[in-house]
Amino acid sequence: MQQLLFVFLLVFSSSSFAAKISITMDDFNVHEETLLTAPERNKKLLSVLKKHRAKAAMFVACKHLKTDRDQNLLRDWATAGHMVGSHTVNHKKFDAKVLVEDEINDIQACHERLKGEAGYVKIFRFPMLAEGDTVEKRDAVREWLKKNDYRFGHVTIDASDWYIDQRLRQKLQADPKFDLNKFKDFYLQHMWERAQYYNDLSKKVMGREVTHTLLVHYNLLNALFLDDLITMFKRQGWKVVDAKKAFQDPVFGILPNSMPSGQSVLWGLAKESGKFENILRYPGENDTYEKEKMDALGL
Numbered sequence: 001m002q003q004l005l006f007v008f009l010l011v012f013s014s015s016s017f018a019a020k021i022s023i024t025m026d027d028f029n030v031h032e033e034t035l036l037t038a039p040e041r042n043k044k045l046l047s048v049l050k051k052h053r054a055k056a057a058m059f060v061a062c063k064h065l066k067t068d069r070d071q072n073l074l075r076d077w078a079t080a081g082h083m084v085g086s087h088t089v090n091h092k093k094f095d096a097k098v099l100v101e102d103e104i105n106d107i108q109a110c111h112e113r114l115k116g117e118a119g120y121v122k123i124f125r126f127p128m129l130a131e132g133d134t135v136e137k138r139d140a141v142r143e144w145l146k147k148n149d150y151r152f153g154h155v156t157i158d159a160s161d162w163y164i165d166q167r168l169r170q171k172l173q174a175d176p177k178f179d180l181n182k183f184k185d186f187y188l189q190h191m192w193e194r195a196q197y198y199n200d201l202s203k204k205v206m207g208r209e210v211t212h213t214l215l216v217h218y219n220l221l222n223a224l225f226l227d228d229l230i231t232m233f234k235r236q237g238w239k240v241v242d243a244k245k246a247f248q249d250p251v252f253g254i255l256p257n258s259m260p261s262g263q264s265v266l267w268g269l270a271k272e273s274g275k276f277e278n279i280l281r282y283p284g285e286n287d288t289y290e291k292e293k294m295d296a297l298g299l
């Protein structure tokens with residue numbers, strides 16, 4: 001009987017109580033083709049997601065859709081059952097230089113490009129997770145999005161994979177034979193660290209572990225190491241779920257009333273509460289936090 005109970009607890013704890021994570025991928029920059037062509041990168045990423053039976057969400061910066069090839073590569077994602085969302089055409093940071101009407105035009109223009117695409121749903125993610133430099137601008141665009149039936153494609157686990165990718169490509173240019181496993185190790189450690197930080201923040205702010213949306217980018221780094229990344233989360237006992245399912249978590253219906261705006265939605269909620277200043281940095285994630293560590297490792 002005790003043995004049975006033990007097995008039951010083991011099974012139950014590994015399914016119901018496991019932290020849950022989904023893959024959300026930004027930008028769809030098919031024009032950065034170091035080492036792999038865009039079709040090769042597409043194939044690799046899609047095969048990794050298939051292997052792990054994970055349906056992702058792709059937030060497309062529409063300026064990258066230049067040719068039929070690009071459009072077809074995106075279609076491969078929809079065909080494989082992944083979600084496609086919008087990330088503006090021009091991928092500008094919504095800061096003091098961008099007016100509310102410019103931001104809305106940019107969102108609308110990307111919608112026009114994507115609306116005929118299979119897999120497209122009206123879900124929007126702000127470039128660089130920047131929701132406007134004033135409360136008025138933030139709320140004006142939020143209101144417009146709500147009025148126009150958009151859902152908010154919040155990130156819960158933010159990180160700096162884009163910066164590690166940038167350094168990896170620079171390194172390859174200088175030294176094509178560099179051992180890329182060193183980048184893999186740094187990347188996995190960075191992502192695990194950030195995942196634990198945001199999951200901990202979730203427990204503090206929400207009183208529970210939300211179903212996470214992990215932010216990664218459509219880049220060489222992930223073409224090389226997304227498989228290792230997902231495997232790492234699984235080994236740590238996390239469950240990988242479909243992005244569509246993750247976005248059903250009630251946390252994605254909340255709009256934090258905090259400034260500076262944006263960041264991880266968990267960061268925003270923690271900021272709004274005023275209780276966690278000691279564990280919040282701004283921006284939540286940035287290259288400056290990783291530079292010294294990477295320099296020291298020769299990456």
Ligand SMILES: [Zn+2]
Pocket residue numbers: 026027061087091127128
């Ligand atoms: Zn982006």
